[in-house]
Amino acid sequence: MKNKRKLLLTLFLITWAVFSVVQFVKQAPNYLVKSYFQSDTFQSTKENFIDQLGNYVLMPFDADKAKETIKVTQGEIEEYRYLYGTLTEQVESIQSQYRGRIMEAEESNDATLKELLVEERDKKIDDIKKNFESDDYVKEKIRKQKEQLIDEYATEQEEGKKAFLNEFSYFSYHFVNVDTGETFDSKTSQKSNLFTENYGEKDPLIVNNSVHLNSYDDNPYSEVQNTIPEFQIDGASGRFEGSISVPKSMLSNSIFGTEYQYFTIAKTTYIIIWLTGILAIVGLFTFARPKMSMFRESSHIKEAFLRLPIDVRIILILVVSFMSFGLIEYIGNSVINHILYFNPINLITFSFEQLVFLFVTFISIAAILFGTIWTWDSIKNEPKIENQLQNAMLYRLADGLKDLFLNRSIGVQSVAVLIIVFLAGIGFVGAMYSGELLIIYILLVFFIGLPASILLLRRIGYLNRIMQQTEDMARGRLTNDIKVKGKSPLAKHAANLNALREGVKKSMSEQAKSERLKTELITNVSHDLRTPLTSIITYTDLLKNPDLTDEQRKQYIDVLDKKSARLKTLIEDLFEVSKMASGNIEITKQKLDLTQLVQQAIGEHEEAFSLSNLELRIMMPDSPLYAYVDGQKMWRVIDNLIVNTLKYSLEGTRVYVTLKQLGSNIEFSVKNVSKYELNENVQELTERFKRADASRHTDGSGLGLAIAQSIVDLHNGRLAVEVDGDLFKVTVTILGIS
Template structure:
């Protein structure tokens, strides 16, 4: 039981597994393409923006330490503050002191002027007070100046210490060896070792400056320019080992892990893709890909035009690439989101696989490819556009109405805000456009709507049977031309009706003209009745005369029945009782009706029917009559000691019944004349028959929406009855 269940679902399991593996290979491929530089360049991290930022920051600190802050610990206060800043601060406090001195002196002078008779003792006290205030101002000036300078020096010292600490903090990330080519001074954070030995044994990555060749990396160009400007020469190095984990080494380790992962993804890509292809090849070899679900998917897929399939293929490919870039799939542990994403990509991969297989199949079958292209959206659109452009006047009229209506909407949307904000030009433009639209476009449309309504009314009148109604033709447009065409058609219908009436009259005349065919049996009947009235006839003679009377009476009855049947069928005044009928069985019934005549004749009938019943919507009685006439025709007009071949051939939309026999008479006239009433193959009219059989059979077949045709090949007489497999209204 378990084995049967596995075999039942083996195909779907195999296809599902293949789609998941293909999706996995696509995800691997996208990730590999996005991270191909990790494989191509082992030092990819040292060309990344993260490393560039760290290197630039470190070198800016290094440059500041050895250029702007060189020998900082030996700097004087003036050097730390800056001579210009020092003098500006000094002048500032001098100005403050001078203003304060002037203020004190002015106050002392004003008090003396206010008290000119002031005693000397009090005057001396005022002078002492003034001198004290001046001394205090001098002290305040010196104190504030020294305090400001001290703060600046302290801030500058802190800035230098921060610079120094930043460099020391990055000493585990970078090592440097810089030599001033002018002074031969060496700046380095490497212990007493040869720089060549250090690079050889302990360097993870090193950069030598200045570079002799131009580099396209902007951060290296800036660093290189700094080395050249300062006439330096040396190395900046990333060491292999560090006492503590640094951002540089963490970044390098992360990039290396990605590099290893991408390499594994390459192996996964090859494995998953080859496994998926192997499963599909095995299923194909075992004819397992004709699964109902696969066929259903292919049928729905084929409903899309071929160019739309290509567009969907491109869109799905872009969706897969975009989603693979957004979602990090290759991360552990797997989450539900990753599984859902994988499943979704697998479904999309199914369409991609179906597209590739179907495209390969179409490329091998150019005929089918052309058929698919003929059904493409482009071809259909091109056909529709071509059809719409067949009458350019109508096309441009409709286009004019559409564009002018769009323009009306735009100007209304612009005009309403323009009224609110008082934009005169926009208000005027909108008013002019609306005015033109109302007095040109609207009358243009209404005029054509009125003409269209007249055309609709006229067509309804004509369809209702009023063929005398004529549509009024106004203007010169295409609708007027349509009205003219309908009027022409009306005239044609009127002419056809007259022809039909004339045809009916001809039918009446035809019946009159066949009176001689009726007179022959009727005259015989009259003559034999007169003979029977003779008294001295023997019983044997009477019996002979009665037999002749019976034959002639039956002949007359058959002729009259055929005539009425031909008239009814030709006029269409026949109600068909349509049922699903087995054509082969109906044909056998007709043959059975003529079994005795066939046995008595010298003809051999060869019947070929299909292996299964062929059902067609027919009126069984009427169709049986048509078959009976054709079989009777073959019995009457076939060459003796020949074969009659009857076969039923089922096609996609029709069933063809063919009857072939060798004619006993030379047919030296047009085949179509055989369908005329009272036309016989033996023009001497020695055979029995009314000459209506083929005409009746043809009309019956045509009433069913079929066709009866005759082909003559020498003496070989072929009749083909073609009946539709679906009911024709």
């Protein structure tokens, strides 16, 4: 409890110290060392008095002398003459103005009115003609207008002089015209003056009464007002010596006394405020010295405040600070005014209002102190200030704006909509105050606001449709395309989603195919490995029989040898294709003649072809075809393709082996008629353990085409498989060199 009382006392002293410091900063230049006669208020009043004294008293406007100085230039004559157009245009204008009125008089059989109108029209036309006939005629008219304007100005000056003498009656003056010796005296000078200012030989009062005049005269030929050219009256100037003063007797019977009293009371009040502020500051450094621990105690308010983003906290502190300074300034001014214009009836109401304002100021300054200390502690104790900055509202706003303009079209359209909404709000407020603005507002709403609203609603509806169909896609319903409307960013997004949908469908199809091939791979690997392994186990058991003859034993050993070689070949092919698929195999390229390589491969299998009842047809150039390849790996490709024809070609048919140059590429192809029905997807034949012999009666491993495909890929070539009925064709394309 004691700590809370000390905290409240400390906060009160801080509030009053801040209040007094603010009042000192704002009012000290006006009240600390100045008297009333040095204040800006009195100096402004004095300058105004001096200016008007010169114009109304010392060098008054002389209408007769001003008329004598009137000059009419040729330019003014021409401007007056052609002010409303040429002679023809002015006459036509007058006739058109009176034509309708004269016709109305004729229709009403009012001969008198008609005669007056015709006479008035002809008189104006004659006046216009004289304007164009004589410069002197125009000159005299301009002179009369200027004389009239001078008379009006002189009358205004007389009225202004009366107001001046009444307003500044508390000033006394005594001046002598240095040039003429004429004396001007208010005859109210007294020996006891509160203020006196002298104008001597070194700094006389200089007055110049030159004036600029212009006028607005009714156009004698139309109802429109037009400006008469501006002209200057060069008056005399003079130097005056003397003084101005404010008698002490004026303190009680003029507005000056009220201002003087206001200044004195205000100065006394501010001095009291400043002195008590000094006492508050002394108290803060002595008995009420604040401890930072008092401001750092945990509370629900502190936790809630620190949960706000750091920039929101800083903005709140600044807003409350400006509000506090505004309250302090208002309280200071209102206290001075109440003291000056003291009214006992309003004392209770005024005191209550000021107490409320002081309490609000007290709460505001306390909030500023606590908020500043808590924010500083959070920054100082945070291991990474970047965390707070990234959570700042302005940072997130900037990040959002950056994302908004990832698509410039959407960003510009969004900003345009916000501007339209903002201007619509301003326009609505303005339209409530003016009928003309209401009409403009309705037009803008109809031609801009309504189309923009329709466009926005359509875009939002289209966005909702896209979101709904996107949600369907996420749930696996990939049946319908999203309709693409127009060329907007949303339409492009819909097209991208459709492309994504097709990609997902294709991916799902590929995944299903992959799962099927994986299952078949496991099945085929198991079958191809189990078959020779079963034979090895079976014949091994048979060899354990002691009653076997030597010939039987030899036969069994031959079978074991073949099956072991078969199993070895399967395992080696499987390892090789796996290494190729994983990219763990290296190739050594060198310049090689593919013509010679194909000839050697065919030569090794010529005997096998003759025994298999297949007719081999070879088409290749006599000249060498060179390419950068790995000779061993490319030999494996050619050998596998030729061996496949031996295994899977229909007996009694032809096998075509072709090697040729196609542009910069070299093409090697093998074509044969399959003995097995090719009813599967032809592209799957290059998968591992896929064979045209679905019953797997042949000795192939099912890895031949897969190995060939991998080797060709390592050489950046292309292997294509084509099937037309039972006709099977494999084509290998490799980049050649000259």
